[in-house]
Amino acid sequence: MAAPLTLVLIVAVTIRAVLFSSSLAEPLMERVEVVSPLNAWKRVVEGLALLDLGASPYSGDVFHETPLIIYLFHFVIDYADIVFMIADGITAVALYLAVQDYNKTVFRKQKYALEADRYPHDCLELIRTPKEMYYIPLKVALFYLLNPFTIFSCVAKSTCGLNNAVIALFILSTIKGSAFLSAVFLALATYQSIYPLTLFAPALLFLLQRLYIPVNFYRPSFWLFTLQYAVMYLGSLCVIVCLSFFLLSSWDFIPSVYGFILSVPDLTPNIGLFWYFFAEMFEHFRFFFICVFQINVFFYTIPLSIKLKEHPVFLIFMQIAIISIFKSYPTVGDISLYMAFLPVWSHLYRFLRNIFLVSCVMLACSALFPVLWHLWIYAGSANSNFYYAITLLFNVGQILLVSDYFYAFLRREHHLTHGLYLKRKDGSEATLVLK
Amino acid sequence: MGLLSDPNRRRALTNLLTRLNTPLWGMPVDWLVKAMQARGLEVFTQSFSRTLPFPDENKERYMVHGTNVYGILRAPRAPRTEALVLSAPCTPGSSNNQAVGLLLGLAQYFRGQMYWAKDIIFLVNEHDLIGMQAWLEGYHHTNTTGMSWTPLEGRGGSIQAALSLELSSDIITSLDLVLEGLNGQLPNLDLANLFYAFCQKIGVLCTIQGKLQRNDWDSAAGYSQAVQTMLLMVLKQASGRPWGDHGLFLRYHIEAASIRGINSFRQYKTDLTTVGKLLEGMFRKLNNLLERLHQSYFFYLLPSLSRFVSIGYYMPAFGLLAAILLLRALDLWVQLGSPAPGTEDGLPFGPGVLSVLTPLIISHLTGVALYTLPIMAQQTAVEHFPVSETEAVVLTAIAIYTAGLALPHNTHRVLSGEGTEEGWRVLKLIAIFYMAVLLGCTALINFSLGFILALTLVPVAAFITPHVPRVLSALVMVLLSPGSTLLFSIFVYQELQEAPITLLEGWNLFLSVISQGILDHNLYGSLVYPLISLLVYPCWLLLWNILFWK
Secondary structure: OHHHHHHHHHHHHHHHHHHHOOOOHHHHHHOOOOOOOOOOHHHHHHHHHHHHOOOOOOOOOOOOOOHHHHHHHHHHHHHHHHHHHHHHHHHHHHHHHHHHHHHHHHHHHHHHHHHOOOOOHHHHHHOOOHHHHOOHHHHHHHHHHOOHHHHHHHHOOOOHHHHHHHHHHHHHHHHHOOHHHHHHHHHHHHHHOOHHHHHHHHHHHHHHHHOOOOOOOOOHHHHHHHHHHHHHHHHHHHHHHHHHHHHHOOOOHHHHHHHHHHHOOOOOOOOOOHHHHHHOOOHHHHHHHHHHHHHHHHHOHHHHHHHOOOOHHHHHHHHHHHHHHHOOOOOHHHHHHHHOOHHHHHHHHHHOOOHHHHHHHHHHHHHHHHHHHHHHHHOOOOOHHHHHHHHHHHHHHHHHHHHHHHHHHHHHHHHHHHOOOOEOOOOOEOOOOOO | OOOOOOHHHHHHHHHHHHHHOOOOOOOOHHHHHHHHHHOOOEEEEEEEEEEEEEEEOOOOEEEEEEEEEEEEEOOOOOOOOEEEEEEEEEOOOOOOOOHHHHHHHHHHHHHOOOOOOOEEEEEEEEOHHHHHHHHHHHHHOOOOOOOEEOOOOOOOOEEEEEEEEEOOOOEEOEEEEEOOOHHHOOOOHHHHHHHHHHHHHHOOOEEEOOEOOOOOOOOHHHHHHHHHHHHHHHHHHHHOOOOOHHHHOHHHOOEEEEEEEEOOOOOOOEEHHHHHHHHHHHHHHHHOOOOOOOOOOOOEEOOOOOOOEEHHHHHHHHHHHHHHHHHHHHHHHHHHOOOOOOOOOOOOOOHHHHHHHHHHHHHHHHHHHHHHHHHHOHHHHHHHOOOOHHHHHHHHHHHHHHHHHHOHHHHHHHOOOOOOHHHHHHHHHHHHHHHHHHHHHHHHHOHHHHHHHHHHHHHHHHHOOOOOOHHHHHHHHHHOOHHHHHHHHHHHHHHHOOOOOOHHHHHHHHHHHHHHHHHHHHHHOOOHHHHHHHHHHHHHHHHHHHHOOO
């Protein structure tokens, strides 16, 4: 399987190289759907210029990325294009290996369950075969590399690509079972944008499952491992933050990066939900609504973890999707990361109910974003309401997609325990509804 | 009190106009500079040059060099933050020989008034649209079309509104208001209402699309004239070209309109002093604006000057057409309704997706060829065939367009396998959805173009399958393809203008329209030609592929 993956990588690198040298690169760097005030390349260049002049890169409220990123680019600024292409490559390869390992785990569990005769007899058609699962890792890498969202994000040199690479490495190390590496990569991802904090819970659940420690609050082994993982995670986070302090000899990156992400001062339009709302907000209520919106991102972790504690990898997928919908400055690069996971759940296709509507909505909205931006900003015939309408529709489409997959996943699990053709108590046919 | 109530000024204007009646060689730059300076304006010039991609046979130009002359009347007591523009294109010959005179007369009168709050820029541009594009690009420091021009030395602040004058005789019977701009963009309806209201107040006849509006709305004749006026506006807007020099201002968010003086056989004639009073009134009203015109509609259709059809009325018509496509797509989805594609074979994608990918790629490559080859290949065409460059470009475009019709017979031989029942359904689903999104985006930017394309392409897209009678469907498809739609629109346009033409004249006009379309795209950034060649034509080719699916 290495040969097709190498071919896909070569094709992806060729496409990106061609686009880097074309006239599309400059306009893409300014498109608000692709870059945000957090991860725009122009701001990184600005920060580097300030650093070269000896001033703090965070002075002037231009640069909002972390000090490690600025130091990375301080050394490789001449090869920036290659860095982003390599980041995409790392993400693709990490996802490939992770999904390969995960599929092996899934297949092994299924085999044990079949031998223990735990499945009802009529749901044998739901059992997954190795032949069906053979090409899934390659499809995952393909979906990530050849997704137009990823390509645009890479050509625009948005640091979202680096964030995706770190999250992909975190997923790989979690699935391989290395708690320490998983904690380190999770700390790096959290350090760059706060929201991957919510991935702590699924990583913990997966590692507990792997070590056969049951999730029971009365067992000391559970608490021991949780403490271990938490200490590793928080320790790495502290080390990285202190390292940043020593790199720049000041703490002013904390309000500039984390304060910026949490308090959302910049209301440039993007594909997220925050900007329009806060443009209309009265100052008196701003703090309250900031809290509400930010808690919204973290809030879904608890109920989802309780429901999906047997399936932590699906929980990771849901969490990444929720982060990219509800975060304060989303871009299309965030979307491409969770979309890369969709081939892993291709066996759920028969239970998906909204796939036609969702794909129509998302494709149409992606085409309408630049049209309505042009009508608003250049032609002056539309206004921000039109653009926000498309943003809302796009996010509704994403939420529908995620909830559809959630429904399909739970329904399949239900069928695997209760049989495929459900009967009510009086023998008539029943249907499943997600409440 | 008002313009030219002073008999001395009236005499001066008459002298000017008489002098300008004599034919001129190109533009008298020095004379204009002196005349404007004598009237107390700050005068600047801008020279520009552009080599067209191929010679323009309508206006007989290929390598264009020109000079724009503009004079700025500074507002006496206001900061120089806003400006208004009055422009008159200067062309050799008699097509627009009175406008410059009126412009200079107005400049002299305006100079004596104290109430100007905005700077007024009097612009005389050479080579009409090309000069205007150079001036606007220089004013706004953009360079989107690759023209070379000298930077502007004098500026007047952000332009709030602009009026362009076209007067060919010193006695007029009516004034025609031209609103359609580049890419079908229209100025704010307030500007048109303002002009019409003022015309009524002064007592000058105002027409739109060359038609005088009637008072009897309920009669069949009145209704049919309104429909004809609206259809003319739709056709003009769909062409995407600027129909007056004002058309290029709209892109910079400046409300602009063109005023054309018409001398025909009517009872009441007005002389230029009245037109001058009218323009003075317009400028005084624009001078009083506190903000840019944005309160009224930007998207409308005018069946007459006192009635309009707003976007809320005409968009549902388009929405219903798009709904046909979406319903057909839903129907195909339900028909396809099978589990996850292509997991049985050893390939990551089944043969279904691959056989769909080939027509997609080949159609788009043909579209790219239609977009790039005519201009690139004109030299080789001129060497091998006895045609001029313009004819070479246009005939190459038509040749590639018709060559696309031969494609489906070869596409399937690229792949070893034959197409399946599922294959054409998948291709049709993709094509229909692609067409719906494309027409939707087009209708948002240029409603008329989107609507005309939807009218002709949606029925074809909805009923086409490999199982309909082939020859009849092929004929219908060709008759409703974008190229034929253009040909029919030309005949309809000429009929509506009450100047019907013969078939041969129509064909020549068709060729010139294609060359104008390509030139507009290269010179001003009109989107019609790239849209049709790169997106609509491949979509139509996909449907053609489906018709001939084996």
